[in-house]
Amino acid sequence: MxxxxxxxxxxxxxxxxxxxxxxxxxxxxxxxxxxxxxxxxxxxxxxxxxxxxxxxxxxxxxxxxxxxxxxxxxxxDPRRDLAAVTAVGGRFICPGDAEWPTQLDALGDAAPIGLWVRGRPGLRAWALRSVAVVGARACTPYGAHMAGVLGSGLAERGWIVISGGAYGVDGSAHRGALAAGGATVAVLACGVDVAYPRGHTELLARIGEQGLIVAELPPGEHPTAPRFVLRNRVIAALTRGTVVVEAAHRSGALVTARCAQRLSRPVMGVPGPATSALSAGVHELLREGAVLVTDAAEVAELVGEMGDLAPRRRGPVLPRDLLDPLGRRLLDTLPARGPVPVARLARATGATTDDTLGKLYELHALGFVERCGDNWQLTLQAIYRGRSR
Missing domain, CATH: 1.10.150 (DNA polymerase; domain 1)
Known part of the structure; x- marks a missing residue:
């Protein structure tokens, strides 16, 4: 990478x-x-x-x-801070460096002064093919599942998953990417040497070894509520697009999405139950024009290169779908109960009697119809299939 x-x-x-x-x-x-x-x-x-x-x-x-x-x-004391970040395998990058992600400059005067980075890979190269996956900290099992599936699916497609290292959706997205053997970046609201939240100490250590940990704040700094909110603009600016998985109306994830919108980056939302307060913010984004996505292929289609298309979605192909127009018209014409003369079926379908009779024998071989003397009727199998369409 x-x-x-x-x-x-x-x-x-x-x-x-x-x-x-x-x-x-x-x-x-x-x-x-x-x-x-x-x-x-x-x-x-x-x-x-x-x-x-x-x-x-x-x-x-x-x-x-x-x-x-x-x-x-x-x-x-910048030399002391540099020594502290070097001790944990980190470095400091700023505008003008080869590793600086120039897309951060789109933030204007709100752009970071510089970034403290922990991990071996180059941030600039990773950020060029990255997607933010953010959402509620107190997410539901559904939200955690969707974030994990998106994280692993994007990683399998060669995308870098960027999130905030928090509980809930963030952690699930990071874990999904790591489980797929992929790459992930945690953008923190504290120093890169501070394990916050404490319950993610092991996860953040793994991200630091396998991926990257990034922060605006110098080593040893601890998070505050405003810093969490402001951190989100960096996530939005670093990435090609932002996916929101579960977010209430006042969720910090919406800050990331709004910032991405201001930067003209794609914003995507994973829908949830209409009755769920944790999906209310996502649904509001969708009403405002965000793109509905349900898996990694749909995300990649929106933020990827030309031709990176998600597969066409459709239900299962049924035997009836493979019939020609006359065969389908005959099945639609036959009632659920009782046999019908060939002549009446021919008039109803607009076909000749010979063509109608020939098609009925084809349908008979396929198990759709059966003969009752000189008349024809649907089989029980065909009636069941018709009701389950």
């Missing part, structure tokens, strides 16, 4: 270290911080935050924001 790349290619070392430090200063998705970063660069922004108070020049910066950022900047 593509190996890791040289994270330092094309990026000035001072700019890289400043971006590492700023991941401890600026909260994920802070657009004002992103604006300053774009206008003056990471090194200059960090220099202004660590300069004496009289020399600070940040247009539009509120006193509380500035005080908070200054306090964080004063204690930021």
């Amino acid at each position: 593509g190996g890791s790349t040289d994270a330092g290619a094309g990026v000035d070392e001072g700019e890289r270290m400043a971006r590492m430090a700023l991941t401890r200063v600026v909260e994920p998705g802070d657009e004002r911080g992103g604006q300053w970063l774009r206008e003056m660069g990471a090194r200059e922004l960090l220099a202004r935050l660590t300069a004496p108070e009289a020399e600070q020049r940040l247009p539009g910066a509120g006193a509380r924001r500035l005080a908070r950022w200054r306090a964080r900047a004063a204690t930021a």
Whole structure:
């Protein structure tokens, strides 16, 4: 799926270290911080935050924001953070690196300052063929099953499954991909060295060994409610499309879907029972134009290359489906009870008497009709088949 790349290619070392430090200063998705970063660069922004108070020049910066950022900047130690992430097999990547997924730039000033990545494969190569599978934490057994089936089905087709590492749908999607021997990425709302949720310690360790763990926050950072919500924009921007499996009206998974819609990425929903509150958010997405999907083939058809089509869906082929038009008209004409003369059947079907009689003998050989003297009637087998269509 593509190996890791040289994270330092094309990026000035001072700019890289400043971006590492700023991941401890600026909260994920802070657009004002992103604006300053774009206008003056990471090194200059960090220099202004660590300069004496009289020399600070940040247009539009509120006193509380500035005080908070200054306090964080004063204690930021990017070399310590780099050593911590290296100890768990990780690295730091940022815009300008060969491994940086440029689709994240679509987030504008809300784009990540950089990403802490744990695992061997290259994130850019993986993200180019990835799908987000997200949904409710407190999902039903149906939701867990569908997420697992989608995860394994997408992995078998060579797609990377990206989710948030949480309980419920996220965990099931990750496990499905891993069970199929495929690739998966967990985008966390904490440091890549923090096992959260605690119950997924083993799962996250396996993802770190077999796939990738990604975070905007530096090593050791713990999640907060706003960070969970803001993490979802990274999942949406990294991937070719987003599938929502079970989501209530206020679900964080809907944040991922709305962000994907704003980025003009395909949004898909797995339907559930109309009476289920956990599917209400998905159904609302479907009403708004999201695409209904039921398996990995349908997801791949929407986000894949031209010609990557899902198989045509149809019910089982019945013996009656293989009959020619005259044979089907004769079966439709014959009543469920009682024999009918050949002449009447010929008039009803518009065929000649000879053609009608010949077709009746064919139907007799196939077990659809039987002869009663000079008349014909349906067999019990044909009546049963007709009722079960």
